[in-house]
Every structure is written in structure tokens, then in C-alpha cells.
Amino acid sequence: MNQVNRVNCHYLLNRCGNLKQLKQVHAQSIIQGLYRLQYLACKILNKYASFNEALDSLKVFNQIQNPDVISWTSLINLNLTIDQPHEALSAFSDLVISGLRPDNFSIVGALSACGRIGDLSHGKMVHGMIYRHELSFEPIVGNALIDMYSRNGEIKVAELIFKEMEVKDIASWTSLLHGFVKCNDLESARWVFDRMPQRNSISWTAMITGYIRGRSPIQALELFQKMKLEGNSPPTLITIVAVLSGCADIGALDLGQSIHAYINKTGLDSNSITLHNALMDMYSKSGRLDGAEEIFREMPGKDIFSWTTMISGLACHGNSVRAIEVFEEMLRSAVSPNEVTFVAILTACSHAGMVTEGRRWFDKMSQVYGFEPRIEHYGCMVDLYGRAGLVEEAKKFIEQMSIEADAVIWRSLLSACLVQGNLRLAEMAGKKVIELEPDDDGVYLLLWNIYCSVKRWDEAVKIRKMMKDLQVKKRPGCSWIEVNGVVHEFIAEDRIHSLHSEIYIVLEVITEQLKMDLYQ
Template sequence: MLISSHSCLLLLDKCSTLLQLKQAHAQLITLGLARHAIASGRVVAVCALSCFPGGLDYAYSVFNDCRMPNSFMWNHLIRAHVQLKDHDRALLLFNSMRRRGFRPDQHTFPFAIQACFSQSMLRIGMALQGCVVSAGYERDVYVVNALVGMYGGCGVVGAARQVFDETPERDLPLWNIMIRAYVSSGSVCMARKLFDEMPERNVISWSCMIDGCVRHGLYKEALGLFHEMLVMEEAKPNEVTLSSVLSACGRLGALEHGEWVHAYIGKFGMKIDVVLGTALIDMYAKCGSIERAESVFCGLKCRDVMTWSAMISGLAMHGHDGKCLQLFSLMQREGVRPNAVTFVGVLCACGHVGLVGEGRHYFDSMWEEFGISPLIQHYGCMVDLYSRAGLVDKAYEVIKNMPIEPDVLIWGSLLSGCRTSGNIEMAELASRKVIELDPLNSGAYVLLSNIYAKSGRWDDVKSIRRVMEEKGINKTPGCSLVELDGVVYEFFAGDDSHPISMEIHSMLEEIMRRLRMIGYVENTAEVALNLNEEGKEHALLVHSEKLAVAFCFVSTPPRTPIRIVKNLRICVDCHLAFKLMSGEFDREIVIRDCNRFHHFKNGSCSCRDYW
């Protein structure tokens, strides 16, 4: 029994396999509608936009068989290629459509313009804008949205803003697209200005603005926006919003904020999927609570490669090399194939504890076992691994044999390793390379200066300082962050601007007095200044992490754990002082420096003095 043509058309939309779709199409053929424009158009549309293997090929066979194809068919074929990222083919279809006498409409242009969302396609996108104006669609909301998105994607934010400003009727998606264009170009201030002018906002608006702040290092501002979002109640945060907020918490080491977000997810019954789960794992790991990260990981029913990689990287940061490598093996046994990100975590784990042979094995296995070509990050891990182990010659061999040009981070890793080994000749070579690539890089000058100072070469130290002054290069100040009662406090080296600065310094002096009584002696070799011993001791006393710890001693009850995030590598003197503090005052002190975590407890450190 034959079914009606209307029923056949409805069946097309419900097909879940290509076979079902072909069967419905066969019914249309039997009804004599196979070459009818509407019926054929629906078949092409369903095939083109489906994920059926061979669906697009079948769409073309129907399209070519149609005696009178219409714009609807062309539009869906163009759209299908845009969704497949086959932008060249999409534009070829657009040109073919015009050559065959079909007039692009308000549905055609948005798809064609979306094929130009890259710098290399900018000229074609500009030409398309000319076509839009000629066709009279320059005020169509969908076409305008596509144009603003195209210019934003190409990094031409001025042209995007011009189209935006020339549009009299702007819908909410257009505002969001313009904000995203500013954010992508790094103009977060302009994005915020436009955001504040919006007549209405939705969750996409807030998420885009929060994510923009996170991507450009404005973590406090991201948390401020999130709290503003909750107060204004214009939109409810979704998984995307919360993932960005958790990322900001992780970067700041704001554990209390992160725990609050986790509780918010539970309160509103949001499902912790792989996206939120991965974000929570990363946040807890970066905030120093690796146990909570493991708890979230174990509680996830579904894990993808990024979830495994986040847990592996977290364990590596905390120096849990055994657990990290065991998890890497378990990941493979469970059928999850590691990617480039996974191997960065594995190689970091080897580097943090000096597993040179193991690191080499994992590096070689990337290509040999998994077909992954090492990226510059992986070479950086190997340079770091050898440098930390004092094998700077081997590290230099890695650099010389790299198939890609070494960057600042590669040479910086070698330079940092020279500080440990005292290899001045290699340090001078590495610092020259860093400065060639980044003439204003203060770290290269400071590290080389520290190496000279450690060797007592004070004339060379003065020479470097003089060059820095002449070039206007300032040393990156040591900065430490502490979260207390939901507020993130910043401390800089030598800082006395805090409202309770006198109490902080008084507490710090008392702490150091107690430490000296149990044998602590300042490691003045760490001071790269030609001062007398008293001056060097004072310079060590006011390091940002020591001020942050003293603040916590003043502001929290005894035995309360302390968590600090520092922007630079922790120095040898502070490392020794914190080990002694943790035992003398029965305080767990967790420091995240620019390289890794240090958990100080009962007079020892989790890094086992290898960092």
C-alpha cells in the first residue's frame, strides 16, 4: 500500500539511517514525485545535513537527477560543506550556482560568508559583502550576523564594528557576535564597553565575556563578572559559563571559589559531564587539592581523552610520578588513545622527579607506538628533563636535532638548567638565543645575572643590570596570591602596601626568629645583588611568598593549611624556610610556583628537593 506524498516527506525528516532515507525516497519515486523540486529538495536537505556515511554523495546524486533544482538545494549543499569545514568546495558551489543563473538569497549568503572565517579568505569575504549589497541584503539580520562574524574571525575587528554600527536593527545574536570579535582580537576592554551597552543579555553574552577575560589572563575580572551575572539574574549559568569560571579559579588558585562553583553545580542538579568534569579536575589540581581532583575523576561515568589528560597533568604537577604513569597505563588498557596533551603531562611527570630514561622512552613512543609527531612543547619537556638532571649537553643536543625551530621557552628551559649546573658558557649561549627571539625578555637577563652572581662575577652582574636599564627592561616582580574568605590577596616582593603591613612584617620577623633557633641560616647566595650580608638577608626576608605566608599566619587560626600561588620559581632560601615552618608551626603549606606544586608538611617537601 502506497503512502501519501505528505507522509513521505514527513518520513524523510525522521530517518535515522541512510537506508531508511533511501526507502522513503523510493516511495516518492513510486508516487512520481522523485524529480519534483520540493520533494527532491527535502531529500537533498536531509542527506546533506545528516551524519549518515555516504549521505552527501546521495544528496549529490538526487541533486544531479533533478530537472529543475532550486536555490533551496544549492543552499543546503553549500551549508553541508561549510559544516564539514570544506570551505573551498562551498565557495565553488556558490560560484557554480551563480553561473547557472540562480540568484543567491538571504539563506545562501550567510553560508557562503561562513566559508570565509579565516585571514586567508578575507578578500573573498569582502567580495561577498559587495555581492550582498548588490543583491539588497545588507540589512538582513542573518546576513549581517554572518558578515560581522566573518570579519571578526579574520581579525579585522574595525570592519566588523563598521557593519555592526551601520545596522539599524540589531538582534541579540549580533551583539554577541560583535563581543566575540572584540574578545578574539584581544580587545577585552572594548568588549566590556559594548557588553555594558547591551539592551538585553543572555547566557551566551555572559559566557563570551567571562571566557574572554579568562583567555586574556583577567582572572579576577572573570570571577567579578560571574558574581555580577548571579546578582543581576539576567541569565542562568550553563556548563560553558561554569567551565570558564572554574578555569579562572584554577589560574588564581582560588579553591574556595572553585568549591562554591562545584556546590552550585550540585545545588541546581546540573549533570557533571566530561566538559564540567574535566574543568573541575583541572581546577582542583591547580588549586592544590589533588585528592578532590581524583575524587571527581573517579566519580565520572564517562571520560574522554581530555579528562584523562587533565588528571595525568594534575598528578604530574604535584610530583605524583608513580600515580601519573600508572594512570597513563590504565588509560590505554581502557581503550582511550592518548593524544599530544596527554604526553605533555607524562613527560612533565618524568621531568619533575628526574626519570630521564623513562622520559626518553615515552618521548620515543609518541611516534613509534601512537603515530603522534612531537610538538615544540614535547621537545621543551625533554630539554627541561635533561636540564633539571644536570645533563645540559644532552639538552643542547635535543635542541640542535629538533626538526622545528626552537622558541623562547626551549632556550629558557636550557638557561634555567644552567642555573642548577652552573654551566656559564651554555648559559651565555642560551641567554643570547632567548634575547634574539625576544629582545625585551627580562627572564633571560635575570637568570644569567643570577648565574653570574652565584659564581661571584659581580662585574658581569653590573653589566647585565646596566644593559637592562639602557633598554628599559624591568625585572618581573615576584607576586604571590592567597585566597582568604573568598577574597584573593596579592603580595609583591618588598610590598608594604597591605593595610596590616606592620603586623605582617612583625609576624614574619617572629617566624624567622623561631626558625633561626632551630638552625635556619639564610641562603644569601640566592641574592643577585652585591650587598653586605645584612642587606642580602633583608632582600630574602621580603620575598612575596614569605609575606603571603606571614599574612596567613596573622589572619588564620593555628594549623590552618596555607595555599599560595606564585608567578615565579620558588627560590632555594624560601624552599628551606617553608620546610622548617611546616614542622615548627605544624602548618601544611602548599605553594604553586611557575613550574610545579610544593607541599610542605612535617619539615619536608613533596618535591624531595628536586625542582
């Protein structure tokens, strides 16, 4: 074949916009004998991978005679793309066994595979090959090493590699930042973030997401506001979804609505189901079910998470009848529920006092849909019985559970027993909570009140002594309030807030006014 045909084939591969066009070009390359050219075969392989056609990609690789390093690297990357890290590592092993010298790109692929599957032993072996084959220690290799060691919990090694890197790019800093976030060391992550010479959307998102996962939504929202003010790195879809999650956690409706307006203004991936799900979750948890339902109705497509988010939001706000209606609508649309969906529907039944309906769906979950009940499902059923006043049935249900009840379940029974005035069962449930969580200050106080109410003074004194001996102290309550788009955090007896003096003055005035109203 002459040079023109090779060039044409390369050009056409770059222009392929769909699978049909790719197959046509592939067929022509076979007819003209061009598939024997490894660089073209690799390009065809990668093109199939870009269309998520893994099987066709593997067929192309298997037709390559004596694959070179580039061919093996293409196979490694293909397996990583289709989330088969074990196969990717196996392909790297075959490359080494074939006697070829790995290059930086194949090394990076192997390190990525080791990181994903948590294989520190093989990761160290790949690290050793960098020195054995005298490969250049480029930033891309250092970044992959940082990521691999971080994913395997060796953050100190990752930090050492970072310090020894002569050339660090923005990805190097972000890799170390990611490492600290994965190890839940947010303080060190923020230290790295604050010292980055420059930041991009990925680094901002990594830090914001770290705060969200670390249950520090206030810091996440403050950082997002700072990101927008600096304006150098526009928020990505992942950033927005993370921030909406933070808004949902603390009910920051004003900020959530401003982000919704930002999405509409910028047109940021407006067809993304994930984004719509995050907006629904934010509106639901902020008490705006009308906003959540509006988004739900207007979504171009719905996945199982869309349905579950809507059902859960309705259930948690007491609109159980509507939650069950949406659940039945989901079943009619041929979408199968998952385990979280059943938590939502059991919650709806619990809040509505629909004991028979709840039992029916609990049984169907395992008998029809094949899901083994998890602790969350058992917890919903205990709550269902408790809210209906069936505390003896709740106790019997706990005793028949296939797994050990946790403190949450016993605490649920305790609360139900107190409402029903069943002090005998309440005492038993309280003692179970103390066995499982001896530092739970609330349950000690509840038991103390129970003993005092029935004049069992010896037991009341014993509970107080247990608290003192175990050094159990009442944890201060924490709450958030949003004023004019700014979220304020308060802790009991807080003196840190900048306006604490004015706040306490207002509280004293309110208290005095309440006393005056009481005596009138």
C-alpha cells in the same frame, strides 16, 4: 500523488527520531514519486544532515533535478555543518553560475564560509551581491557580515556595518562583541557588552570566554558572579567550562567547588565529557588530586583529553608513578596518546628522575606513534636531564635538536646549571636567553649574581649597564589568593587593594616577629 500523501510524508519526516525511520520514509517517498518535490527533497536532505549522514544528504541533493535556491542553500548549510567551508563556498558559486538569484539565507551561508576559511576577497564579493541583487539588509545578513569581517581581522569595517544597521537585535550586538574578542581587543568588547540593551547566555559567555583567553581570569570570574546574580540568563555548558578554566588558572578552589555544586544541583549536561574534563583540570591545578581522581573514576566515558588531563595533573604534582600507571592503563584501553599526552608523560618522567623511561617514550613518540617532536617535548627532555643533574647531556641534546631551541629551553638549562654549580654552562645558557628575549629581567639578575659569586666584577658591571641601556626593569610579581570564595589579586608593592593598609600592618607585625624569633 494526492495531497494527503504529501502531507503524510511531511508529517512523518518531522517525527523521525532515528536514521532507520528516516530511511523508511525516504524509501516511501521514492516509491510514491514524492522525491521529485523539491521542498520534500530538501527536508530529507536536512534530516540526513541532522543525523550526521553527510553522504546520504549529498546523494539526495544529486537526485534533485534543476535545484532551486532553497536546495542550493540546503547544500551550503550541509557543508558548513560538516565543517567543509570550501565546499560550501563552491556550492554558492554553483548557485550563482546557474543563473539563480541568491537570497538572504544563501548569502549568510556564503559569508559564514568566507569567515571560516579567512577568504576576505570572496567575502567582499558576496557583500557586493547584497547590493547588486537589492536584497533586504535584515539583521541576519548584517550579523553575518560583522562575523565575516571580524574573522578576517577587519574589525573597523565590522564596526562600521554595525553602526549602519537600522535594526539591531541581540545577535547583532553579540556578533560585534565576538569580533572584538577575536581581535583580542577586550576593552572594546567590554564597552560593547556594557552598552547592550539586553543580554543572553551567548553574550555573557562570549565576554567571559574572551577574558579567559585573554589571560584575565579575575575579570572573567567577576563577570560570572554578576551573571548569576542578575539571573536572567542561565549559564550554558560553554560558560561553565570557561569559568572552570579560569578557576584552574588561578587555583580558585572554593569558587570551583561552588560551580561543581551548581552543576550537580541543576543537572547541567551531567554526561558531558568536556564538563568532566574541565572539573578534573580545575581540581588538579588547585591541588586537589583526590577530587580529580574521583571525577575521573566516575566518568561515564573517557576521551583522550580525559586521560591526558589526569596524567598531567598527577605529573605536575609529583605523583609520577601514578601518572605512568594511568598512562599504561590508557594504552590498555586502546586509546592512542596524542602529542599533549606525551608532554604529560615526559613531565612525569622528569619529576621522578626516570631518565631511561623518559628517553624510551620520547623515542617511541616518533618511531611508534608518528609524532614529530615539538618544542614542548624537547623542553621536557632538557628538563629531564637537568633535574637528573646531567647538564652536559642536556646541552648535547639541545645541540642535536631538529628545531631551534627557544628561551624556555635555555632558561631550563640555566636553572639546572645553577643547581649543579656549573657556572660555565650557566653563563652560556644565560647569554642565549638574552639573545632571544633581551627584555627578560630575571636572567640579567641571575648572570649578575653568577659573576659576583666568582668575583668577575667587570662582567657584573657590564650586565648592569646592559640593563640600564636597554631600559630593562624588574617586573613586579603577581599572585592570587582566594578567601571565602573571593579571589584577591596582588602585585609587588601594591597600594590599590582596598585593604592594603591593614595588610601591610599585618606584614610588618609578622616581619618583626620573625626577627625576634631569629635572635632568640
